[in-house]
Amino acid sequence: MPSEEGAPFEDEVVEVPVDGNLDLHLFHPRDVKDLVTEYLWACRQRGILDVRIIHGKGTGxxxxxxxxxxxxxxxxxxxxxxxxxxxxxxxxWVRLKAG
Incomplete structure (x- = not known):
């Protein structure tokens, strides 16, 4: 069950579909660097070279x-x-190198 802010609890595992769209609203800001790095790697492994990262407008x-x-x-x-x-x-939008 998500916390009141909509982010997962500390021990909650969130399945992220590797479909070329990563919505960061579901994650804690401290997890973003590792998440983005791993997600882009997974996309590239699947041949998805154009990836949209949704970070929201908010404070920037x-x-x-x-x-x-x-x-x-x-x-x-x-x-x-x-x-x-x-x-x-x-x-x-992120363009990944073919590999």
Missing amino acids: ALRRTVHALLPKLPEVESFQSASEADGGWGAT
Whole structure:
């Protein structure tokens, strides 16, 4: 059962479908770096090279965390804010290198 804020409890396991869309609203901010890194790796393993990370608009803290992490990951070819139809600045499109 999720906490009042909608995030999972400490010991709750959340299954994340590897479908090219990662919604960070369900996770604690402290887990974002590891989650994004592992998710992008899993997408690349499945041949999913275009990935949308939904971080929300809010204060922009999650967006800044994601944007600071992406250039450090060798599998990331490029990234950009989503179009308004895909979430605007509340989401980021990531292009992964074929591997």
